[in-house]
Amino acid sequence: MSKQIPYDKEELAAWVRLVLTPGIGIRTAHKMLVAYGLPQNIFMASYQELQRIVSPQIADAICAPLSETIREQIGKTERWLDEPGNTILTLADSRYPGSLLEIPDPPLMLYVKGRVELLSKPSIAIVGSRNATAQGCIDAEKFGCSLSDAGLTIISGLALGIDAAAHRGGLKGSGSTVAVIGTGADIIYPARNRELAHQIAREGCIVSEFPLGTGPLASNFPRRNRVISGLSGGILVVEAAARSGSLITARTAIDQGRDVFAIPGSIHSPLSRGCHALIRQGAKLVETSQDILEELKHYNPVANSQADRREPESAALTEDIVSRIGFDPVDTDTLCERCRLDAATLNVELLKLELAGEIECLPGGLYRRLVSSV
Structure with missing residues (x-):
């Protein structure tokens, strides 16, 4: 704090x-x-x-x-400032983030909960659809964790879907995360992210330019988006429809001279169209976090990945099961035959893999491998 x-x-x-x-x-x-x-x-x-x-x-x-x-x-602002962990930065404050001073319309005041110093650390924004797919959320969290472990602070907007997943990934890494919100700093929106917001306030940072008590007005969020991109050295769009608010953030980032990255997806998915449009317009197509790190010149490989920290025998069994599941849906009877395991052992391992975000359980008891791009 x-x-x-x-x-x-x-x-x-x-x-x-x-x-x-x-x-x-x-x-x-x-x-x-x-x-x-x-x-x-x-x-x-x-x-x-x-x-x-x-x-x-x-x-x-x-x-x-x-x-x-x-x-x-x-009076309300003075009382809020008296609470532990709360800070206000004005344009006259030496701690005001220099990256925001580079944009045409920096906020006059920033209401901050948590670690103020994160606002001036090397960072990248990760944004995308509120109605994200399971794969999109996995990608956002894994990219967030990998980039955070490389020393970048993960910036996002605390929305459902991709934003929330990116924040969770950022919290897992050493770089932590900053949530730029479109309400007053005393209001949590959406309410479903309340627990996540409290964790960010403790371990990362929440920032708003809006006066205390400001509700989630639609006009606030484009203003918030310019702060997300303004704080960041670049912006990664994970999933976005053709008319997504994330594309507004990306265009703002381009206007501010920031790098824009996009993850490609299926040509049949509506949530890939925004990313594909950005790539056609010059955004860098990325498949791994290293693609971003090399571009931003902040490359710092992680010494130990999650897989490296597993017990050797367990890791070998897990990798064998994942490789045999493949990307097409498969039932447990077929998997028992492929893996030469009894149903009880297989079900335990499948649950572990599902909780780790490596596979997805589909209706009808089918399982499918999820792509890990990081």
């Missing part, structure tokens, strides 16, 4: 007020900060001075008395 650093209440109040003043967007705020340096100076400026930079309507809003709504939000 990051060390709590004392904050200036007046300075914090001015930043919150700047963000919440009606009519002030990020670009207008940046223009005023360039002119006045800090938010406190903006609110001390005269109406006549402000009119030289912003419209009369915005000047009126800045000079208006502090509203009760903003006053309450300032």
Whole structure:
């Protein structure tokens, strides 16, 4: 957990007020900060001075008395900051991630739960469909784990499907994970990821640019996506339909000068079409995590893979069963014959393989091997 650093209440109040003043967007705020340096100076400026930079309507809003709504939000933010592990980074903070300063519209404030230092570590985003296939989730988790073990922090958006799998993989590796969310930092969305979010807050980092109490509005998520790509050295799209939000993130990454990678899939799968479109547009086709590491120049091979840590006899039996299952569905009677095992022994090994994500149980008691691309 990051060390709590004392904050200036007046300075914090001015930043919150700047963000919440009606009519002030990020670009207008940046223009005023360039002119006045800090938010406190903006609110001390005269109406006549402000009119030289912003419209009369915005000047009126800045000079208006502090509203009760903003006053309450300032109090809520102060109480949130007093909780262990919570931090706010403003554009004036030396800990504000440098990669975000490179994008055209960096957030004025970042609400952070967990390890602030992860925001400035070498990282890669992994994104994809909320309605992912079992294979897609396996790929996302394994790529996340492998890239995390190579020293990269895994960035994603805490959505269901690919995002959640990527976070789980990142947590398993040494690089950990950062969840960029589209709500206030005091709200977990979707609720099904509550346990995962708590784990990320403990072992990784959750970050939001939205004021506390902000709900999951549809307009928030494109804004969130630019932060996901902005924090990252590159972005990997695992599965995406032809009109997927992940493609918006990828296009934003391209605009920000980030590398874009995509995993190909079946020509018959709707969730492969987005990835194939990106590849046609110049994204790098990847089959293994090393394809990404070599491109990003962060290659650091993992000394011990999960397979290497198995007991030798168990590993040999497991590999033999996997090789005999193949990628076409097969029933247990056929597998008993292929593997020369009794049904009880085989069922124990099949359960282990299914829990490890190496095979998939299909309706009718059939099993199929899942592709491991990492």
